[in-house]
Amino acid sequence: MVARHIKTAGLVANTATSQKVSDIVKGVIDDIRTNGDKAVRTYSEKFDKWSPSSFKLTESEIQECISKVPAQTIADIKEAQKNVRTFAEAQRASIKDFEIEIQPGVFLGQRNNPISTAGAYIPGGRYPLLASAHMTIxxxxxxxxxxxxxxxPPILGQIPNATVAAAHFAGADEIFLLGGTQAIAAMALGTESIKKVDFIAGPGNAFVAEAKRQLFGEIGIDLLAGPTEVLIVADEFADPFTVATDLLSQAEHGPDSPPILITTSEGVGQQTIKFVDEILKNMPTAELAGTSWRDYGEVVIVDSLDEAYELADVYSSEHVQILTQSPREALEKMRNYGSLFLGEKTCVSYGDKCIGTNHVLPTRKAGRYTGGLWVGKYLKTQTYQEVVDEKASGEIGRLCGRCSRAENFEGHARSGDLRAHKYLQDSYSWIDEANK
Structure with missing residues (x-):
């Protein structure tokens, strides 16, 4: 493959900064593990300047928040949630419990049982990401x-009313105005006022992601997410203005959100760069989007779409948008991505906000081995087995004995021997000696 950059990224990850984040997060987690609510309040005051009498919202407080949200926003929340619910219900229906009889009298099966308790983290740093309530709760x-x-979290000392409304309509059983590492640690460890959960989902900043990483094992998590990523594959027929607009739509998430274009057309690549520069002049979030474009943006020229798909799989981006004449070709050509957005009529922002698929997606090349958040993440696929036929139990016992002794597991072997003895009358010296 011959690929040529006409714009390259200017920065790489700062490992020193990552270590500092890790150290801060560990200190917060250790303190909350020891001191519970007292430590939670200390860090909420320190990081968010927020220390209400109770972090948990009462039902009347929730209703007061909802009353302050414009009617159109409430209607939009409900419509977006309807889309998310419809897709999630289709996912759930695709996951089946089953039982098979693999031989006469031997039954194997699986059940998909939901996790008992879950925590949903809804970010609120730069933006009130109320859509994350739909996706997680x-x-x-x-x-x-x-x-x-x-x-x-509160935003600049204020309650994010629309986020609270979204969490309520999504079905949250409890809503806490609490952010950052202290929120993740409180849910994962449990405190005097916050119940311990079994699983935590939701995006967040570097501190939230690191807290989830450090607490993984004590609780389950959805993903180890990094900054938002977007990659566009474009052919010579793509509209450069659309490409530029859609790249910047994701670059505004933060100053380290990589926007990448892979195209078969140098003309499309060059025009996209020009349009990005023009759009940034009057974009309200230009400071963030422009920083991401300057420091992490790339434009790569390849000779064919096959090469474009191959290179896109190497990047394994969170969001991959296909702006070609035959966008569904990517479904067959690509394997590594968080989610695909096919054709000009489908933009990544649809997935972020309202179309119905989940926006909690793998980043940092994790699309090579996992997909994003979905109904299945909240289910435990658990197996069971039952042998009701004596002859079958005895025969499996013989097999178990041989397999176990091949691995020097004598105790395992004897459990198998016992069934072969009981149901097939096999003779074993260890059984005879134990029963003298």
């Missing part, structure tokens, strides 16, 4: 999770 409820705790 509603998906958990469709999966059958009985108790979902939602945490979202």
């Amino acid at each position: 509603l998906t958990a409820k469709v999966a059958g999770v009985k108790h979902v705790i939602a945490c979202t």
Whole structure:
């Protein structure tokens, strides 16, 4: 493959900064593990300047928040949640319990049981990401999770009313105005006022992601997410203005969100660069989007679409948008991505906000081995087995004995021997000696 950059990224990850984040997060987690609510309040005051009498919103407080949200926003939340619910219900219906009889009298099966309790983190740093409520809480409820705790931070000392409304309509059982590492640690460890959960989902900043990483194992998590990523594959027929607009739509997430274009047309590449520069002149979020474009943006020229798909699989981006004449070709050509957005009529922002698929997606090349958040993440696929036929149990016992002794597991072998003895009358010296 011959690929040529006409714009390259200017920065690489700062490992020193990552270590500093890790150290801060560990200190917060250790303190909350020891001191519970007292430590939670200390860090909320320190990081968010927020220390109400109770971090948990009462039902009347929730209703007061909802009353302050414009009617159109409420209607839009409900419509977006309807889309998310419809897709999540289709996912749940695709996951089947089953039981098979692999031989006479031997039954194997699986059940998909929901996690009991889950925590949903809804970011609120630069933006009130109320759509994350749809993705985390509603998906958990469709999966059958009985108790979902939602945490979202105050924004500049104010309650994010629309986020609270979204969390309520999504089905949150408890809503806490609490953010950052302290929210993740409180849900994962449990405190005097916050129940310990079994699983935490939701995007967040570097501190939230690091807290989830450090606590993984004590609780389950959805993903180890990094900054938002977008990659566009474009042919010579793509509209450069659309390409530029859609790249910047994701670059505004933060100053380190990589926007990447792979195209078979140098003309499309050059025109896209020009349009990006023009759009940034009057874009309200230009400071963030422009920084991401300058430091992490790339434009790569390749000779064919096959090469474009091959290179895109190497990047394994979170969002991959296909702006070609035959966009569905990518479904067959690509394997590594968080989610595909096919054709000019489908933009990544649809997935972020309202179309119905989940926006919690793998980053940092994790699309090579996992997909994003979905109903199945909230389910435990658990197996069971039952042997009701004596002859079958005896024969499996013989097999178990041989397999176990091949691995020097004598105790395992004897469990198999016992069934062969009981049901097939096989003779074993260890049984005779034990019963003297």
